[in-house]
Amino acid sequence: MQYKGNLRKMSVKESTPIQYALNLSNETIDLNQCIGQSIKLEFTGVINCIDCGKKTSKSFSQGFCYNCFRNSPMAEPSIINPELSRAQWGEARDLKWAIEHDLIPHYVYLALSSEVKVGVTRHHQVPTRWIDQGATAAAILCETPNRHIAGVIEIVLKNHYTDKTSWMKMLKNDIGSISQLEAELKKAGTYLPKELQRYLVSKHEIRSLEYPVDTYPEKVKSITFDKTPKVEGTLMGIKGQYLIFEHGVFNIRRHSGYQVTLTLA
Ligand SMILES: [Zn+2]
Structure with a gap:
C-alpha cells in the first residue's frame, strides 16, 4: 500500500x-x-x-513558511515561552486566537520523560502533550486561569528542573523512577512564592503511559x-x-x- x-x-x-x-x-x-x-x-x-x-x-519552527513563522499566532513566541503571553492584557498577534488558546485553563506539570521535567500545557492537551514528549509518567502540579501565569510558575520551577526532554535518553528508555517523580511532586510546591502557591492542585494523580x-x-x-x-x-x-x-x-x-x-x- x-x-x-x-x-x-x-x-x-x-x-x-x-x-x-x-x-x-x-x-x-x-x-x-x-x-x-x-x-x-x-x-x-x-x-x-x-x-x-x-x-x-525551508521549514521554520517545525513546519512554517517564513511569513507565518513571523506572523502566525501558531508560531507566536509564547508557544515556546508561555510567560510571554500577553493575551490577558489584550495583546497578541491575533487576539481572537489568543483568547481561545491562551485565556483558558492551563496546567503546569511534572513529567518523567528522561529526568523529571517541568512543562506547561493547555488543559485539553492532557495527555496528548505528555505522549508527544514521550513521558512515561506525568502529573499536574498547578492549574492556572491563563497561559501567562502558568509560564511564570514554570520560570520559577526551571531553577530546580529542566524544561527539556533529553530525547536520546527518552528513546533509549533511560529514565528516572516513579518514586523520584512522586518525591518531586511533594517538593515542587514549596519552591513557589506564596502568591503562586494558590494555583497548586490539592491532589497529584500520576498518569503512567506505555509506548508501543x-x-x-x-x-x-x-x-x-x-x-x-x-x-x-x-x-x-x-x-x-x-x-x-x-x-x-x-x-x-x-x-x-x-x-x-x-x-x-
Ligand atoms: Zn505559511
Whole structure:
C-alpha cells in the first residue's frame, strides 16, 4: 500500500499501549500495526507550510513558511515561552486566537520523560502533550486561569528542573523512577512564592503511559530528510513523536509540512 501527503504530527490515543496514527491525504494509517514490519518514507522535495499551505523552500519552527513563522499566532513566541503571553492584557498577534488558546485553563506539570521535567500545557492537551514528549509518567502540579501565569510558575520551577526532554535518553528508555517523580511532586510546591502557591492542585494523580516499542535502541542516531530523503527499514517502535528504526530514529513532528510517500509492506 502506498500513501502520499504532507506529514503532520502523529495523532495519539491513550491506551495500553498508546495508539499512533498518521494522517496522509485523508487516510488514517494505524501505525501500531506496522511495528515489526518494513516501512518506507520518501520525501518528494516539497514542503508546504502547516498554516497557510504555501510551498516553502525551508521549514521554520517545525513546519512554517517564513511569513507565518513571523506572523502566525501558531508560531507566536509564547508557544515556546508561555510567560510571554500577553493575551490577558489584550495583546497578541491575533487576539481572537489568543483568547481561545491562551485565556483558558492551563496546567503546569511534572513529567518523567528522561529526568523529571517541568512543562506547561493547555488543559485539553492532557495527555496528548505528555505522549508527544514521550513521558512515561506525568502529573499536574498547578492549574492556572491563563497561559501567562502558568509560564511564570514554570520560570520559577526551571531553577530546580529542566524544561527539556533529553530525547536520546527518552528513546533509549533511560529514565528516572516513579518514586523520584512522586518525591518531586511533594517538593515542587514549596519552591513557589506564596502568591503562586494558590494555583497548586490539592491532589497529584500520576498518569503512567506505555509506548508501543518492541526493542529500545542502544545507540540513538537521528535521521532527517534534509540529509537522507528516504527512510526505510523495520519499524521497531514508536515513542513521543519518533519512529524507531534499527538504524536510527525519525522525528515526525520535526518534518511537519514535508510531502512524503509512505509505502507499507
Ligand atoms: Zn505559511
